[in-house]
Amino acid sequence: MATTAPAPAPVAPAVPRRARRSGTAQDRRTELVLALVAATVLALCAGMLVFVFVKAWPSFEANGLSWFGDGNVDQQIGDIFKSPADPADYVYTIGALPLIVGTFLTTAAAVVLGLVFSLFTAIFIVEFAPAWLNRILEPVVRLLAAVPSVVYGLIGILVLVPFVAENLISTERKESVAFVVQLTGASWSVAAVILAVMIVPIMIAIIVDALRAVPKSWTEGAAALGVNRWRVMWTISVRTARPAIIAAVILATARALGEAIMLAMVAGSVGFIPNPFDGLTFFFEPVRPLAAAVVENAEGLSVIPFGQTIYAFAFILLVSSMVLSLGGWLAKRPMRKYGIQS
Amino acid sequence: MTMPDDSADLIVDGAGPPPPIRRLVPGGAPTIVLPPPPGTITAPNGAGGTGPTVERRVSALPAAQVAERMRTEELRIAYGGKEAVKGVSLPVRRGEVLALIGPSGCGKTTLLRSLNRLTELTPTATRTGRIVLDDQDVDTLEVTDLRRRVSMVFQQPNPFPMSVFDNVAYALREQGSRKPRKGALMEPVTEALRRAGLLTEVQDNLDHPALRLSGGQQQRLCIARALAADPEVLLLDEPCSALDPKSTATIEELIVRLREEVAIVIVTHNLQQAHRVADKVGFMYLGDLVEYGDGDRIFSAPREERTADYVAGAFG
Numbered sequence A: 001m002a003t004t005a006p007a008p009a010p011v012a013p014a015v016p017r018r019a020r021r022s023g024t025a026q027d028r029r030t031e032l033v034l035a036l037v038a039a040t041v042l043a044l045c046a047g048m049l050v051f052v053f054v055k056a057w058p059s060f061e062a063n064g065l066s067w068f069g070d071g072n073v074d075q076q077i078g079d080i081f082k083s084p085a086d087p088a089d090y091v092y093t094i095g096a097l098p099l100i101v102g103t104f105l106t107t108a109a110a111v112v113l114g115l116v117f118s119l120f121t122a123i124f125i126v127e128f129a130p131a132w133l134n135r136i137l138e139p140v141v142r143l144l145a146a147v148p149s150v151v152y153g154l155i156g157i158l159v160l161v162p163f164v165a166e167n168l169i170s171t172e173r174k175e176s177v178a179f180v181v182q183l184t185g186a187s188w189s190v191a192a193v194i195l196a197v198m199i200v201p202i203m204i205a206i207i208v209d210a211l212r213a214v215p216k217s218w219t220e221g222a223a224a225l226g227v228n229r230w231r232v233m234w235t236i237s238v239r240t241a242r243p244a245i246i247a248a249v250i251l252a253t254a255r256a257l258g259e260a261i262m263l264a265m266v267a268g269s270v271g272f273i274p275n276p277f278d279g280l281t282f283f284f285e286p287v288r289p290l291a292a293a294v295v296e297n298a299e300g301l302s303v304i305p306f307g308q309t310i311y312a313f314a315f316i317l318l319v320s321s322m323v324l325s326l327g328g329w330l331a332k333r334p335m336r337k338y339g340i341q342s
Numbered sequence B: 001m002t003m004p005d006d007s008a009d010l011i012v013d014g015a016g017p018p019p020p021i022r023r024l025v026p027g028g029a030p031t032i033v034l035p036p037p038p039g040t041i042t043a044p045n046g047a048g049g050t051g052p053t054v055e056r057r058v059s060a061l062p063a064a065q066v067a068e069r070m071r072t073e074e075l076r077i078a079y080g081g082k083e084a085v086k087g088v089s090l091p092v093r094r095g096e097v098l099a100l101i102g103p104s105g106c107g108k109t110t111l112l113r114s115l116n117r118l119t120e121l122t123p124t125a126t127r128t129g130r131i132v133l134d135d136q137d138v139d140t141l142e143v144t145d146l147r148r149r150v151s152m153v154f155q156q157p158n159p160f161p162m163s164v165f166d167n168v169a170y171a172l173r174e175q176g177s178r179k180p181r182k183g184a185l186m187e188p189v190t191e192a193l194r195r196a197g198l199l200t201e202v203q204d205n206l207d208h209p210a211l212r213l214s215g216g217q218q219q220r221l222c223i224a225r226a227l228a229a230d231p232e233v234l235l236l237d238e239p240c241s242a243l244d245p246k247s248t249a250t251i252e253e254l255i256v257r258l259r260e261e262v263a264i265v266i267v268t269h270n271l272q273q274a275h276r277v278a279d280k281v282g283f284m285y286l287g288d289l290v291e292y293g294d295g296d297r298i299f300s301a302p303r304e305e306r307t308a309d310y311v312a313g314a315f316g
């Protein structure tokens, strides 16, 4: 890294010999234990990746690149499930693009929505909200973070989906696409909105902490130059908090990628690629994200090719979250140069 | 922004102003002389009866060039219940550098911060009494406008976590209605760095992270940052505390040069510095403005015993 760490100071000779020795030995033991723990965690991660990949390989091998292509995914999943028992006749054919698009669409929309909302909420809490409001807001935010996702799923399927179906989707709209897909109200946009609600509390909490940790001398220094509160917040505090904001985005994205239950309930569970050229209808079209496809089909894992296909879904999710962490690390790197801590 | 030039005559000093006893250099032009190398300076020592031993090296400006810009009237500032500034009335004039001296904790920083309403950023701080900028109560001014006109350099250097260039350009970018291009900023940024005596050290790499400058360089960077915005009143809170003699001399020259256009208040623990640069000196003690007057007079013939003790080095 660019930072030049100061060389370790030589051990002060003034320290009594025995204390020094035992201190060093203890330090070394602590170091060893920590290194072991870290190595174990790394090994577990690597092991999991390898295990899932090995399990998933037959599905990737059978399809090649067309695994990532378009296909009638729901039909294909059914066919794989009904594979003959003879390994030579296993069916593997799948084009998982609709699932990938479903995951991407719900996750990206939820994270963008969630980031905008949580950033401005955090700014409000830190800089503008009166103290009494914060005393209410902050526990509420923490509480929201702890609500189990089934509860969100229930609210979605019992309240939001019927509301959208009855009030926002006209009969003509339903009929206009009836030959391709059913518009039931369960859709990627409803799923994304609920997903955003789910990831917002943790993002708010992280960003609030980061904004509060910005040294006062910086914000006062900017204020002393005649810059208004909002611009001080934006040009100094938010700027300084960027690594934490990136961390929040990554955490939220990982959470959204992995969310299965709520999405299985609300996203429509149809392996369909929403078409942006459908205009407003686009937003009411259903999807089937990867994680939802995994939980929905968990009971069929004993069918060998089916299980391998599900493992392939899981592998894609796993790799996505790893790439995500790496991307976040790369994004934070140039900031460190100017002294913005992550 | 403009003001009558003769308003200096109308000032009522809080602590009884003596008639000016400033030595004027024949011709009236201010001469700026580098302070001699350390070791040749004798400490101000007015109280022991030995008379003034440090010469001011800068003459006062002619009275016509001196004009009042700011004034505090019975200013009181308390943190919680504890008063840190106790009824201070003080003028701040363009053309006359004002030095605030006094032992640690006597309220110098608090007084300085109140002048551009930075005390309002401390939730516990309360203020009574008036502060006036060009005959306008500062409370009636837009606070951002006030702080653009009355800029402060802090006791602890506080460069932003950006490049040297971006630090100095910060105020210019924020104060303009449209974002200026980097090319257009180059000239004012280098000019501000030059005035603060930092340019030669950083000109090769203006992208250098400001937080990796040395403490003294950071301090000068903060001065450059404040200067870039062309303030009308400049508040300097111990601007030389981390500087070597050469950089200190640069800053002192700058202060003396600036005083013709900018009203300057400097807080310093360095009495020799106060004597070198200040035309007026205010001595504070436990929140009171004990004595205010011409620098020469404060150091050579203080009227209050506490002032005499302080300038003699008895406490602080």
Ligand SMILES: Nc1ncnc2c1ncn2[C@@H]1O[C@H](COP(=O)(O)OP(=O)(O)OP(=O)(O)O)[C@@H](O)[C@H]1O
Pocket: B079, B084, B102, B103, B104, B105, B106, B107, B108, B109, B110, B111, B122, B124, B155
């Ligand atoms: N934010 C604050 N909250 C509470 N009390 C404060 C605060 N800032 C300063 N004080 C108190 O106000 C008094 C004056 O402080 P101030 O910083 O103005 O002193 P100073 O003269 O600048 O001292 P120094 O020379 O050490 O910088 C001190 O007693 C200090 O404890």
Ligand SMILES: [Mg+2]
Pocket: B108, B109, B110, B155, B237
């Ligand atoms: Mg101070």
